[in-house]
Amino acid sequence: MATKVKLEQDETFSRGKLIRVRFFRNKLAVFGLFGLAMLFFLAFVAPHLDKFKWDQLDFDNMLSPPSLSNGHWFGTSQIGGDTFALTMRGLQKSLIIGLLVAFFSTGLAAIVGASAGYLAGRTDRALMWVIDLLLVLPSFLLIAVLSPLYRGKTWLVFVVLLAAFGWMITARIVRGISMSLRERDFVRAAIYMGVPTRLIIFRHILPNISSLLIIDATLNVGGAILSETGLSYLGFGVQPPDVSLGSLIAEGTNDAMAYPWLFLFAGMILILTVLCVSFIGDGLRDAFDPGATGGQAK
Amino acid sequence: MLQFVIKRLANFFLMVIIAGTLGFFLASTALHPRSNYDGRQPPIPVTTIDNKLDGLNMNDKTPIPIRYQHWVGGLLKGDFGTTMDETRVNHEISTRIWVSLRLLLVGSILGSVIGVLVGVRSAVRQYKFFDRFHGISAFIILSTPVFLIAILIKFGAIWINTKIGHTLFYTIGEYSPGLEEAKSSALFLNRIQHFLLPTLSITLGGVAFYSRYQRNTMLDVLASDHLRTARAKGLTKRQALFKHGLRVAILPMSTLFAYSFGLLITGAAFTETIFGWNGMGRWFILAVHQNDINSVSAVVVFSAVLVLLSGLLADITVAALDPRVRLR
Numbered sequence: 301m302a303t304k305v306k307l308e309q310d311e312t313f314s315r316g317k318l319i320r321v322r323f324f325r326n327k328l329a330v331f332g333l334f335g336l337a338m339l340f341f342l343a344f345v346a347p348h349l350d351k352f353k354w355d356q357l358d359f360d361n362m363l364s365p366p367s368l369s370n371g372h373w374f375g376t377s378q379i380g381g382d383t384f385a386l387t388m389r390g391l392q393k394s395l396i397i398g399l400l401v402a403f404f405s406t407g408l409a410a411i412v413g414a415s416a417g418y419l420a421g422r423t424d425r426a427l428m429w430v431i432d433l434l435l436v437l438p439s440f441l442l443i444a445v446l447s448p449l450y451r452g453k454t455w456l457v458f459v460v461l462l463a464a465f466g467w468m469i470t471a472r473i474v475r476g477i478s479m480s481l482r483e484r485d486f487v488r489a490a491i492y493m494g495v496p497t498r499l500i501i502f503r504h505i506l507p508n509i510s511s512l513l514i515i516d517a518t519l520n521v522g523g524a525i526l527s528e529t530g531l532s533y534l535g536f537g538v539q540p541p542d543v544s545l546g547s548l549i550a551e552g553t554n555d556a557m558a559y560p561w562l563f564l565f566a567g568m569i570l571i572l573t574v575l576c577v578s579f580i581g582d583g584l585r586d587a588f589d590p591g592a593t594g595g596q597a598k
Numbered sequence: 599m600l601q602f603v604i605k606r607l608a609n610f611f612l613m614v615i616i617a618g619t620l621g622f623f624l625a626s627t628a629l630h631p632r633s634n635y636d637g638r639q640p641p642i643p644v645t646t647i648d649n650k651l652d653g654l655n656m657n658d659k660t661p662i663p664i665r666y667q668h669w670v671g672g673l674l675k676g677d678f679g680t681t682m683d684e685t686r687v688n689h690e691i692s693t694r695i696w697v698s699l700r701l702l703l704v705g706s707i708l709g710s711v712i713g714v715l716v717g718v719r720s721a722v723r724q725y726k727f728f729d730r731f732h733g734i735s736a737f738i739i740l741s742t743p744v745f746l747i748a749i750l751i752k753f754g755a756i757w758i759n760t761k762i763g764h765t766l767f768y769t770i771g772e773y774s775p776g777l778e779e780a781k782s783s784a785l786f787l788n789r790i791q792h793f794l795l796p797t798l799s800i801t802l803g804g805v806a807f808y809s810r811y812q813r814n815t816m817l818d819v820l821a822s823d824h825l826r827t828a829r830a831k832g833l834t835k836r837q838a839l840f841k842h843g844l845r846v847a848i849l850p851m852s853t854l855f856a857y858s859f860g861l862l863i864t865g866a867a868f869t870e871t872i873f874g875w876n877g878m879g880r881w882f883i884l885a886v887h888q889n890d891i892n893s894v895s896a897v898v899v900f901s902a903v904l905v906l907l908s909g910l911l912a913d914i915t916v917a918a919l920d921p922r923v924r925l926r
Contacts, residue, residue, distance in 0.1 A: 436617050436902050438860035440867070444886050445621070445894055446628045469857065526743045530868065533745050534883055546743075553749055557756060567746050574741035 322587035329583020335576035339569070343391040352382035354389035355541065366561050375561040377551070387566045390545040393538055394525050394573065397459055401524035404463035406517040409470035414505045416471070417478025419497070428475070431468045439465035440530065447536040455538055462527055470516045477509050511588040518581035522574045529570060545570045606913055610906050614899065621898030622669055622891070623662060629889040631656040631682065654680050656891050669895070679892035681885070687896050690881060695900070697772065698877035701866050702904070704797050709804020709862075710855060716805060717812025718844060721820060732809065739806035744865040748799040748872040755795055768792045770874040796873040800865055804858075811854055815847040822846075849920055856905070856912035863901045 323329055352358060352372070357379055366375040366383075374383035416427040443461045450457035481487060481504075490500050506513070531537035532546030540547065545566050552563025631654070635647050651657035655668045672679055678687035720729045739747070755767035768774065773789045780788075819825060820843065828838040867879025874880075878897050885893035 433613065433616060433620075435857065435860065436613055436905050437620065437898065438864050438901055438905070440860075440864040441621075441882065441898055441901060442624065444883070445624050445898075447886065448628050448630065448889075522741065530743050530745055530864070533743075533868075534871070536886070546745075549746065549749070556749070556753055560753075563749070567750070570746065571738065571742050574743075575738060578737060578741055 319587045323583050326583040326586055328579045329586070332576040332579025332583065335572060336580065339391065339573055339576065340395065342569075343388055343395055347385055347388045350382070350385050350388075352385050354382070354385040354543070356385070357381055365559075374565045375559070377562060378555075383561060383565060386543055386548055387545070387569060390543045390548045390566060391569055391573070393455070393542065393544045394528060394546075394570070397455070397462070397528045397538075397544070398521045398525035398573075398577075400459045401462040401466060401528070402517045402520035404459070405467040405524070406470060406513055406520055408463065409467035409516070410474055410506055410509070410513055411501075412467065413471035413474025414478045414501050414509070417475040418482050418501055418505055420479070420482070424475070427471075431471055434465065434468050439527065443527075443531055444534070444536045447531070451539055455542065458528075458531075458537060462524055466520065466524065466527065470520070473512065473516070474509060477512065478505050481505055481508055515581055515585045515588060518577060518584055522577040522581070525570070525574055525577070545573075602917060603914070606910055610910060613906055614902055617902035618673075618895065618899040619666070621902070622666055622895045625891045625894040625898070626656075626662045626665060629886070629891050629894065630658065631889040631891060632658055634682070634889055654682070654892065656889075669892075678896045681893050682888045682890040687892050690893065691878075691896060691900070694876055694878050694881055697875055698866060698870070698879060700793075701796055701800060701869065701875065701877060702862060704793075705800030705804060705866070706855075706859070706862055708797070708801045710808050710851075712801070713805040713808025714812045714844075714848065714851065717809035718816050718839070718847075720809060720813040721816035722839070724817065729813075736806040736810050739802055740810070743868075744799065744803055745868040745872060747802055748796070748869050751795050751799050752872060766791070767795055769795060772875055792873075796869045796875060799869050799873075800862070803865060804862070807858060808851065808854070812847065812851060815850050816843065819843045819847040845919060849916060852912040852915045852919070856909035859905050859908040860901070863904060 347354070350373075358372070358376060358381075361372060361376050364372050364376045366373060372382050372384065374387060376382055377386070412427055412431075416424045439462075442465055443458075446461055447458075450461070487500060487504050490504050495503075528537055529544060529546030529549070532544040533550045535547070535550070538544035538547055548566040549563045549570070552559075552566060556563050631651055632647060635642050648657060648659065652660070655665055655672075657665075669679060676688070678691065681687055681690060716732055720732050723729050742750075752769045755769055759765050759767060768788070768791050772792050773785060774792075777785050777788055824846075825838055825843050828842040829835065833841065863879065866877065867882060869875070870877040870880040871883055878900055881893060882897040884890075885897065
């Protein structure tokens with residue numbers, strides 16, 4: 301009877317609730333979550349409140365500094381484009397690309413890492429070899445070389461490339477944990493009951509590393525945004541006429557001393573976005589596993 | 599130990615060969631040197647273009663495996679081929695490699711040494727002002743792309759220059775043109791003035807990155823028994839920390855150095871572009887825009903060699919520091 305009562309108490313304070321409580325106790329993580337929500341609002345709702353569209357040119361106001369009176373809150377570019385609308389458009393692109401890339405690269409890392417760790421032997425050696433090879437070549441070089449393949453085509457190809465060259469380090473970590481999970485009793489039981497390998501990986505291995513995957517996916521969003529803007533800055537990423545925060549900064553820096561608003565807003569928003577994402581990722585890590593190294597790292 | 603090094607060396611060469619092959623095939627598939635001649639007025643005859651591309655070993659009418667054979671044949675003789683601008687790739691490498699290496703070596707050494715020291719101090723003063731201040735600034739620096747750091751440093755320097763009415767920092771190139779004939783001391787000072795900003799922009803990221811990891815590993819070590827023993831036998835706190843603490847705490851870092859070297863090369867490419875240094879990274883970016891397959895492949899080989907060398911160095915450091923690895 302006593303144990304039953306205790307169980308009920310445990311249920312009222314479930315793991316999910318515990319994690320939520322720990323997460324919201326972390327001021328930086330809450331700041332990050334709030335900031336990211338604001339940025340999403342800015343990116344997807346604010347452009348509808350602005351009277352200028354991102355691809356619309358205002359020939360009466362070229363190179364106007366930021367002002368409230370003429371409606372160009374962030375000023376205008378050399379050809380009269382509204383910097384606010386352009387920055388928001390770039391933020392949309394960077395956010396979407398960051399989320400998609402993080403989702404796919406973490407997914408790929410989970411599957412490859414768990415397969416390598418669980419199957420061991422030859423599969424493990426082959427997959428690890430591929431990982432080592434991809435780590436030898438900086439992903440920036442590979443994507444830049446391949447950039448002509450998606451020039452003039454959809455930016456989704458760019459997302460696929462970013463994900464395809466960004467999963468290796470997470471996969472290595474997942475492999476390490478899967479190797480130890482393989483020896484655990486519940487996995488052994490599943491093996492002896494004849495559960496197929498694929499199901500063991502998806503039902504028994506991956507759910508047990510879900511917290512790691514969630515944390516890594518969050519941190520990968522920041523990494524993906526950094527890679528995307530870097531490549532776009534050099535003209536290897538999002539292609540004109542479409543804009544990303546990286547390509548906006550590249551255009552804005554030509555005359556940056558005289559007209560700093562051309563790149564400064566995009567730059568600050570970019571830093572803020574990545575900062576919020578890494579605060580959330582760090583907060584999640586502390587919430588999931590307060591004892592881990594890197595916990596409390598502020 | 600010797601066997602360990604030989605095994606690593608063999609793996610090293612295999613990886614370089616595969617990375618180079620991959621680089622050549624990717625570049626040959628993705629880049630179209632022929633498109634450089636599109637839209638010229640008057641149009642260039644196809645046979646002229648063919649002849650030129652054949653000479654460069656970049657003709658898309660020749661199957662890639664055959665071009666690869668040519669390329670490898672040249673490589674075996676130590677020849678990387680010809681660039682789009684008809685200069686030897688070897689010549690370009692010989693001038694540019696030092697520009698990049700200077701930036702990369704100084705940047706990585708400064709970044710890792712300062713990063714380790716800052717990390718150790720942060721760990722020792724956990725939750726004190728230094729730790730909190732450094733933690734927040736590291737977060738901000740790591741959230742800023744390298745190119746933005748470089749741009750902000752560049753414009754900050756220009757702003758300082760105009761404020762004090764004197765060019766203290768130079769933001770373009772390695773040295774001021776026309777100074778080659780000047781006295782060596784003047785040229786040296788001038789080079790330093792050019793060198794400061796790009797190095798700073800590479801170093802900052804490294805310091806932020808390494809110090810965060812070093813802080814975590816150091817915190818683990820600080821709580822360990824052997825450090826208490828070291829203090830108990832009469833070492834001062836500083837001696838115990840640096841002799842017994844850091845040696846253990848730095849181990850996981852050496853592997854990190856190897857992994858992050860690729861990021862460093864990427865960072866150098868941005869820094870070279872923004873500060874107008876004619877290094878390997880800037881060359882690579884120009885080469886991709888010019889569809890220059892030979893130059894691109896050369897830079898891919900160069901960066902693979904650098905990443906692998908740093909990995910090898912990390913392995914040897916770990917083996918030297920950790921007796922358990924040596925015995926295995």
